[in-house]
Amino acid sequence: MGFENIPLKREYGNQEIAAFGYVFESKEEYNWTKHLQKQLEDGLIKSWEYEPNTFIIGTTSRYGPTYYTPDFKVVGKKIGIQYHEVKAKLEQKDVKRFKKMAECYPDIYMVLVYPYPRKSGNQKRLIDNCKKYIKEIIYSRKVK
Secondary structure (H helix, E strand, O other): OOOOOOOOEEEOOOOEEEEOOEEEOOHHHHHHHHHHHHHHHOOOEEEEEEOOOOEEEEEEOOOEEEEEOOOEEEEEOOOOEEEEEEOOOOOHHHHHHHHHHHHHOOOOEEEEEEOOOOOOOHHHHHHHHHOOOOOEEEEHHHOO
């Protein structure tokens, strides 16, 4: 892949961060990229890409196709191709996207990357709902 470890620019005010040849939409995505790059350098994964694929997850008569682009495509050594979605905070629309993705593409290995487990409240409820439609949750603040 040949990525350099030197960030091109950081704009934390509007959360856009350019590094590794990509412009990331959030600090969480940027931090996950650093983790993936380290895994790549350590030989734990084969490759990663930022937003390389877009999937059609439904259509409406009024607006036409509904698209979904996961944050990362990761090619692992054990699982193979998996898609990582990085979220700092979940919303109901995220659960709906995971559900539609699971219905349309049941063989795709979807991973939610979320900061840490929640013990109660709306975020816990949303995480529990996501578990029905994704294969794995990785708590990014627990990953070294």
